[in-house]
Amino acid sequence: MFSYTGTLTGSKTAAKIKKDIPKMLERGELLTMEEFYELWTKWLNEVYHKREHSGLKRQGEKYTVPIELFMKAEDKYYKPAPPKSYASILMMKAERVTVYNIGIRKFGYEYRAQELCNYHGEKVDIKYDPEDVTRLYVYTREGKKICEAVSQELLLIAPRVSQKALEEHKKMQNTQLRNDKELLEEFRTPYEQRGNVPGDVVGALDLMVKGKGDKVVALPQDKQFASELRDKKNRQKQDAEDEFFSRKAQDALSKLRQLG
Template sequence: MTPNEPVDVHPNPVIISELPEEATVKLEVIQSLLEPCDRIAYGQRLRDGAQKLGISVRSVQRLFKKYQEEGLTALVSSNRADKGQHRINEFWQDFIIKTYQQGNKGSKRMNPKQVFLRVEAKAKEIKENQYPSYKTVLRVLKPLIDKLQKAKSIRSPGWVGSNLSIKTRDGEDLEITYSNQVWQCDHTRVDVLLVDQHGELIGRPWLTTVIDSYSRCIMGVNLGFDAPSSQVVALALRHAILPKKYAQEYKLNCEWGSWGKPQYLYTDGGKDFRSNHLLEIGVQLGFIPQLRDRPSEGGIVERPFKTFNQSLFSTLPGYTGSNVQERPKDAEKDAQLTLRELEQLVVRFIVDQYNQRIDARMGDQTRFQRWEAGLMKEPEVFNERELDICLMKVTRRTVQRGGYLQFENVMYRGEYLEGYAGETVTLRYDPRDITTLWVYRRNNNHEAFLTRAHAQGLETEQLSLDEAKASAKRLRSAGKSISNQSILQEVIEREVLIEKKKSRKQRQKEEQSYKLSQTKEVIELTESTESVLEKQEVISDSSLDDIEVWDYEQLREDYEW
């Protein structure tokens, strides 16, 4: 295969629970071969991969072909039971380690070659003909040497002038010089209590953010009650990668214009970021997941959470505060926001405020302006189906007669599904709106897109996964049968209730506003009256000063009247 030929990347390989270290190295080689390049560079990558894996170039080509056919399972090989164990007795293993440690105490220094010479001398002393070779000594000491080198490695250089450099767990320094080069992702528990559509308390949601390291611009988010996982990360990435459009109900003054695909995804070492699912997404979309060397490297992605808390969450009803001991007493009583309402507020804050603010290190550019100016090229536009196959939540169902499917007590129907009655298909969906499902059929190790399936009678509505579960629970408790019509009716009644609630609040606001205006008028009239009286008093006082008083009797006596 040549680099100019189309690469038939495996669309949805079998997901393995845990990827061994050896398979991870193979996956890195596969990632390098998937990146676009010319014929000369492709040949060099083959040779580099062969050297890295310790196999021939032809073996690397066979491995790449096997990966295209089988996915991640091609990278996992059956290992010997004693793999990783040194085939020398315990005496020699302890002698090698102790000799190396004693030889490097304090100011002393001893290398593996000198340790091997001590091994030879000891073998002669005890008259042992079978002793460890130099390569065996190297294998025994490799973990110790690697540990010492990592301990001596310097911290990330950080900001050098106007450039930022970060260090990966592999010891690589990434110098960030343009937008969409390095994205960072992390989660936080939102310090706001939410209620469901019926006003019942349901708890605090999780917020996942994806941030561009060069501009500090927020690229995408995911807000929901699911705990951090690779699927939650995937949904946040999907939101970040796609161009974003929002309805008028979000009341945005600006557009969320940042999107594209990163070259690296830089995260902490959490299990959700080390998953095979995320590695496979990186291979499919063409970015490389990298782990942070130290927790202190995560300031770029963690600092915005504090901004959210101080500038947004602390102003909302139901705010709990980050300190449990200092939690407001009436947080549970004050809670009144739903997940959808909070999501609208978060989006509005990001688009109209956070991305439009000037970062301290950016001078006269807002975060969005810096992101836009720092693009090396126009971001790649992905087909949503490509992202669905890698990023959306997955479940499996059996097709019923007539092409119908049932999911979360909702009945769906998809075009062209009649002929697949009785077959098990894969459903992919966005938990924020499950009125549409994407249906895939598994063919060997591949999944082929079949059609969309729409919720019957709910095509014009928006129904999240949590709302569907809450509606079903409410209908069960009321002793009613669950169907699309009952769920639709429940949604309609809920919307009417919310509108009434909003109207009542609006009337209360109007009454308060009217009372306030009346109070202001009375105060203004009182102040005006007092001002007039004061003026009249001043005028009266000044007039009295100008009047001259004559004594009539005195005048008669003086002038002999």
């Protein structure tokens, strides 16, 4: 059990009496901390706050009673802003994570620090600045700071990386990876098994050599194949016509030379 056994700070040294604490405890003369706090609060509100203070008079205060000064001098006294470093920590995001043998995993990256080796497998609290996720501030669950864990991979990208930029980067990576997997799967699928391949194109025909008795009963009806076939025939026809007219022109030129 805890109790207060001192005297009022305003009493003189000569008035202080040595107390036999064990005997007082046996006689039930000691107050519990709860009883002491209740009496102290009553004295604070009914005596201390309502009594004039000479110290306030010496400082030239308009209100010399503590409770009056507290209630009426708000424009003169104000609570100072916390230090910038402390305010920055308050604005950080906080989470509880697990420490693995490689450190802490966050945002798809690994954060390491030598001090984390002593917390392998344990839960710890982390804080991080959304505008710079290259490092994590690590604390025990009781609030004691352990270390600052950094991601060497992110530091290779830039000295500061925002959470938004990192999320966009990971999103782009995942999209690219998904597209590459789909393309690879399409290449691995045999041509005739692809769902968008017509059954009558060249890739779906049996191109094995047949016996002499086999006959072609149908040609491919694919539009692209037919267009290519027409273009090929037209080119052959044009080449033949060009060759014919060239030959005729050469004959006519030869006869003119003979006539002088």
